[in-house]
Amino acid sequence: MALLGNLALPCVYHFMSNYLHLGKFSFGMGDRFGHQGKAQLQACVQATALGAVFIPVWNKSNREHTFIGTEPASLRIEADAAVQALNWKTAYHVDADHIRLETVDRFIAPSDFFTIDVADSIGKPAAVADVKAFVDRHPELVGTVVIPHIAQPFSISRAEVERVANKFLLAVQDAGKIYQHIAQAKGVANFITEVSMDETDSPQTPPELLIILAAIADQKIPIQTIAPKFTGRFNKGVDYVGDVAQFEKEFNEDLAVIAFAIQKYGLPPSLKLSVHSGSDKFSIYEAMRKALAKFGAGVHIKTAGTTWLEELIGLAEAGGDGLEIAKEIYAYAMEHVDEFCAPYASVIDIDKAKLPSATVVNGWSSKQFTDALRHDQKNPGYNPSFRQLLHVSFKVAAKKGDRYLNALKKHEAIVAKNVTENLFERHMKPLLLGK
């Protein structure tokens, strides 16, 4: 039996501690149009006042920058301005979200958090000799693997370690290359490293996570957050769809695996899970909160589109020209439903029969529009199909250019109120404080 729980064993690797440390709880916030930085930070201010200390991290992917037509430096400017305006005294970060070797360069100067996305390399086999060397180097992964706080020890055959290595080793090697590229340009001490594997077909099981972390340690990546793909569906802007009990079991086991891998492989003590598409997953927050408390673990929650939807809610609530622009965006989205939904097929579940026609919506009051859009499952008017279609329709607002941005400025107070309330009341509070 490979008894891995023995902490007296020397660590295989020691990471220098001269990397930028990420706080225990951190909250990733995307802001597609760059106007909600203060309102988002205000949620962190309110949460901190109640003892739920979330380090704010502003994230924007290459994809989002491309769609909106912004440069990564704009996110740094927005974050700095929000921090100054609210006199935020603790740490904050700017995340180059889902970058790869070919997209990272313009992010290097303004970012201090890098989400290295290697999902595209998952499933592509690494060199045969590399896989063999990895399996030979890690006999502790073969056999009965006992991990503290996991009731049923993992039983992993050598063939299974080989299978997982064949699936993930190349991706981890790619992550190593991207990490080295950033480190050379920026200096190892100046950034936080996340590795993301969420945008792939199948979830990673806890034993796979252990093997992946061993490979990441081999690459000497001082990883502080890892974003696996979890079991169940993490659809955009709506609640979790799946077996909550199964999610809870796997989330607990992932936390146990991470605590173990930190000790065993000398990974950074701040290593924690990153939950992508982490907004609006209300039915699993309680399970997450309990598991985090049980392990004394931290977490990074990554959100983005939920804030864009609050902008629309705020505009609709404002009435007049605000409501009008929200209706125009929906009408245009309805005309392009298939085109807008196609790229997001694996992360949305829209029932087209439940989408009201543009004519119907054009007759709606502010209240009818916001009832349908706001994520309040107790409201009989709430319509998740309507919400998901608008979630993927932010390009329509981008096309409106200054007209949309001017509406945000004009209705700043009511939009900001919705943005803050959403992150604070519906996300931060249930995640750390319970309902």
Ligand SMILES: [Zn+2]
């Ligand atoms: Zn992601």
